[in-house]
Amino acid sequence: MKTLTQRLLAATPLALIAACGSTPPSGSASNGEPMVYASSARSASSIANCLENRLPHVHASRDGNTTELSVGSRSDASYLVTLTPNGNGSVIRVTRGTSASNDPPEEELRFDIARCTV
Template sequence: MPLMNSLTKSLLAAAPVALVAACGSAPTPAPDDTAAAAPMVYVSSLRSPSSIATCLEDRLPRVRASQAGGATELAVGSSSNASYLVTLTPSGNGSVVRVMHDPSASSDPPEEEMRFHIARCTI
């Protein structure tokens, strides 16, 4: 029983530190830049960038792929003003996927559909 009391006291003592650490975050952009700077989706996947790109190209209309450094970029939407920019960056075990949506651009395809296909292609 003394071990349990000791463990409980240790956990209670560590709780405030854990809460402070959980609340900390990186600096955020100014309020007017937040919508444009925050990714709509930011996720890691065990699938390779080429596998995710192929999957998205098969499921979404109007996808244009390009290379930027070591990353693959997919512009989704009209050719003159893409609605979404998907960046697929290789990582140790797969890919990091970042999806940006310009609030001033159209939502073509609709955001719900885009999120569904991102989820489907990254699993």
């Protein structure tokens, strides 16, 4: 029970950050700054499976231990989600893709990330 409580307390800031919608600063899509950068106690594969079930048009690829999900078209993704395992779970990094599309809307993406990482 103590472990569950610790996980919930650790995940609370992530849920609050990921659930908040925001307008990106101008130029953030081109310079690769993360929209979301957080850690989770869940494994990268668990988060990837959850996001694949919640988001439309998700394409997964692996590079060693890192999993990258492109959301949107394979050649013109709206968002790139990078999941990297760490000692106690995963690090989640989300950046804007090359697409000018906002599909799914950023708020929906943040909500789904929050749901899948807690």
